[in-house]
Amino acid sequence: MAEAHQAVAFQFTVTPEGIDLQLSHQALSEIYLSGVRSWKKRIIRLKNSVITGVYPASPSSWLFVVIAILATMYTRSDPSMGLIAKIQEHLPVSQSMSTQCQAVLSAVVFSTMLWLMLIFTMRLCLKQLLSYHRWMFEQHGKMSNTTKVWVALVRIFSGRKPLLYSYQGSLPNLPVPAIKDTVKRYLESVRSLMDDTQFERMTKLATEFESSLGNRLQWYLKLKALWAANYVSDWWEEYVYLRGRSPIMVNSNYYGMDFLYVTPTPIQAARAGNSIHSFFLYRRKLNKEELKPSRIPGTVIPLCAAQCERIFNTTRIPGEETDTVQHWQDSDYIVVYHKGRYFRLRVYQAGRLLSPREIEFQIQRILDDPTAPSKGEAKLGALTAGDRIPWAKARAKYFSSGVNKRSLDCIERAAFFVTLDDDEQGMMGDDPAASLDRYAKSLLHGKCYDRWFDKSFSVVYYKNGKNGINGEHSWADAPVVAHLWEYTLATDSFQLGYTAEGHCKGEVDSSLPQPQKLKWEIPAECEEQISQSLAVAQALADNVDFHVFSFREFGKGKIKKCRVSPDAFIQMALQLAYYRDQKRFCLTYEASMTRLFREGRTETVRSCSSESTAFVRALEGGEDDYRRLFRAASEKHQLLYRMAMTGAGIDRHLFCLYVVSKYLGVESPFLKEVLSEPWRLSTSQTPPQQLELFDIVNHPEYISCGGGFGPVADDGYGVSYCILGENMINFHISCKHSCPDTGSQKFGAQIKKALHDLIQLLSPNQKEPNKTEDGQQEVKKDK
The missing domain is CATH 3.30.559.10 (Chloramphenicol acetyltransferase-like domain)
Incomplete structure (x- = not known):
């Protein structure tokens, strides 16, 4: 139990001679390095918050403004038109400060106010520029003069070297379309799907809605749009995803595949080593905001990056009425599933990220571990694959205290989830088409108990070196996970690479502690619920x-x-x-x-x-x-x-109008029928x-x-x-x-x-x- 001993920082015993204090220097060193790493991240976040907060200006531009104002003062001109003098009169400073120092301090205060006003103006201008969308409707290859001027202005106001979240404060809010426009476009969209009688009936319902209840609901929606960053997204996440009580496996979660024709290495542990290391390199870039802001391809137009915040350390927590998305700031480990066992694998040692070869070494330890699963552990993951209400009740009853709570917390707080699958997948064998179909089904639902479907994403590594990813849908959409997946595939194969034997490159620190097997105490009643959830999930998967x-x-x-x-x-x-x-x-x-x-x-x-x-x-x-x-x-x-x-779509506007109607307790036959199609x-x-x-x-x-x-x-x-x-x-x-x-x-x-x-x-x-x-x-x- 060497790893258990290393986890204890100090021990003491009382003897007739006094207190015998024994310190574990390795444990204390880990505590110290963990604290240093945590403070470094806080400093980086603070620095990035300042840089992002003043974008498209830079913090150094403040010094330029201050120097410029002070320089004009020494030429005996007053660019503030008397404001510096006014500030000096009301400056709460000691009388011992000289008049010249007071003048300089007042100039600095004025310069700071001017600088902040310039930033506000630039961000407002950029926001207005990004609200212009006529360029999208112009014929390809034929740009109008207005659009050319607009592109030039966007480049000017966009600043230099933006961080990942630099544009967030300058993005426009989603506009609320006019009721009459949405209703008109809806009727146009269903005309070809209805006969004359059906369409006449639907037109009558739409007209009644537009002239009566619709305007009332629209008023509330516009009120929300005034203070909410986005009038759709929070309700969309809540009512479309989190309040769904059916299984999220198959119904909500999605998957991404590995390379189609190439498997970089046939060694399962090696593929996991490079890939897991790549995920944490991406997370490091994400935390430092070093990822380039996503843009419309071929343009300078930025896309919102808000969904990126919850890629890692995020889990969907089940509830009886609604689920919640829980995000933690950081975690230095992942949870690995193999042959019915769950392991906690730390990927940081002495404050540094483990090398791909070291992660491969740790993964191989898990693969070679002969320990049998605990009672009820093997198919525990089926709870996340079945209906949400039974999972919520089981979580509250059996996983709210003791060893089960500690192990569940470990899974939910992990950076992400990893499955070491015993199957071989990919385009292979005598029937490559059928093998691709099996590969897709495996990534979508697996055996229904060997994935943790609540995690923001789970990565699957197959016995033959193939891999894939399964994403939970409530916290973000597929392009965000796809961006992460592309980076990981490219870094794994083109940056890190493998040895001639197929192993990860680098050396191994032999003092690495063994991956820690999670402990469970699953009562018979919980096992029965696991079996019921598995039956529901298996029927859905089949x-x-x-x-x-x-x-x-x-x-x-x-x-x-x-x-x-x-x-x-x-x-x-x-x-x-x-x-x-x-x-x-x-x-x-x-x-x-x-x-x-x-x-x-x-x-x-x-x-x-x-x-x-x-x-x-x-x-x-x-x-x-x-x-x-x-x-x-x-x-x-x-x-x-x-x-x-x-922002001129149909369905999100109608969806939000329907949510407002439910809050107000009023029924709309038109909205009810539209939302049930x-x-x-x-x-x-x-x-x-x-x-x-x-x-x-x-x-x-x-x-x-x-x-x-x-x-x-x-x-x-x-x-x-x-x-x-x-x-x-x-x-x-x-x-x-x-x-x-x-x-x-x-x-x-x-x-x-x-x-x-x-x-x-x-x-x-x-x-x-x-x-x-x-x-x-x-x-x-x-x-």
Whole structure:
């Protein structure tokens, strides 16, 4: 029990000769170094708070202003127009101070006030500049003079070398759309999904809502928008995620995959060593705010970074009515699951981060540990995979004190969770397509008890060296976790690397303490609840039908040559594929970010529009003008996407109006019906964010397969796609076996066919469309 002895700083015993005091110098050294590390982090946070607080100016600019004001005073001019003299009169200083010193001190006070006023003015100007979004609606490659001036001003007011959170105070608040605009856009979005009778009824409900209750609810919403940083995000997190009482596994959590064609090392412990070290390098950059602020690709426009704050040391805590997201400032360890045991693995020793080789050494110790799981420990994680209310009750009853509380606290406070899986996954074997499907299901739900689904993210390392990540959804959206995952994959393979034998590089400190196995005392009643939660989770997992494939016939390179947005192209292909699969259209959800605004998260793009349905019907019906209709549909989709990004979406506004109605205790038939409509086709794109980390041209094998999520509706599909390089699009398709009308494999085949049909429709050998007077495009018929 050497590690237990090292954990005690001192011991003493009372003897006839007096008190025998024994100090553990190693333990005291650890305490001292831990304190030093903690204070260093506090100083860094304080320094960054000052730098961020005065951005886009810099702290050194204060000295420049002071010197400039003092210099003008010595030239016997008064730039303050008498304010310095006024300050000097009311300055509460000792009479012993000379007049000259009082004048200098007054000048410094005035300079500071002037400096703060300049900062406020610059931030206000930048905020107003970032509120301008007309640039998004201009034709690609044709920038107006107004936008050119705007870009120049944004560069001027953006300052130099921003930290991660430098722009937070300058981002505009999400605007509240007008009721009439939202209702009009909603009715337009559902017109093609309803017959005349249904649409007439819905129009009547919408008109009644707009003219009566809607204005009252809107007033409360505008009042909230005046004082809240974002009128949507807190309610979205609370009511969409945290108040959900069904399992978060499959229903909410999502996953990300490893490299598709490459496994950097076949050694499980080595892959974990490099990867875990990379995660903590990212956390170090995050704490120091050294990560570059995310921006709209190809622009200087920053995106909100508020979600980054809770990447590490964060856990979703179950409650009977609602869950909560708990975040801790720091933790120097992770929790590792292997063969039914939980281990606490410290990644810092003597104040330094363990090297990849040392982490590999510690992981291998866990893999070699022959200890059996405690009674009830092996499948404990199933509690986080089942329904939330039973988990909340079990947590309060069995994990609120004693050894169970200490072990649970250890898991929940860990930087993140790690699973050492005994399976082998990846694209392998005689049937690589089927192996990818198994890989996706493993990352989404595993065995339903070998992941801790409440953690902000869990990392899975497989026996053959493959890995993957599972993210909890309430605290942040997928792009935040994807940014972390990209950095980790690139650092693991390109920066840290491996030896010829496949091990991590570096040396090992042999004095490292053994990873500490967590202790549990699980009563029989709790074991029964674990079994019940596992049964619920297993039934849910078994019902998931998943299909993953890489489409390599063409990619965004060929699509762009057809003068079409790749995202619009894929969305039209999905509409065509769904119509061919189900013989109908459905309400379609495409996730769009609203991080142009402070604390922005997502908005819905309703991809199934009147234009898209008209195109699909024309194509399937053999009509001649389907090419013109395709152009109109893709342009409409781009317009809807831009409107969603710029705060003019439909669904978040209606959602918040519904929340207000519930607070006021009033019923709205219109809102109730809108919020109950099922999203049978839920889609999301996960574009690469840090292309500079990967050389896809020279090393195309080093690409991730992207990630995916479970189906949203029992009779619907979940589709995630990732556009990689110029010639690849990866698709992740999910549905449920219990629905006889859906199938991930058959829908995947329909998507492939739709992609081929659309590219043939737009192929360069076709005559280019001409512009008509009203700006619409039409195609000359082939002779």
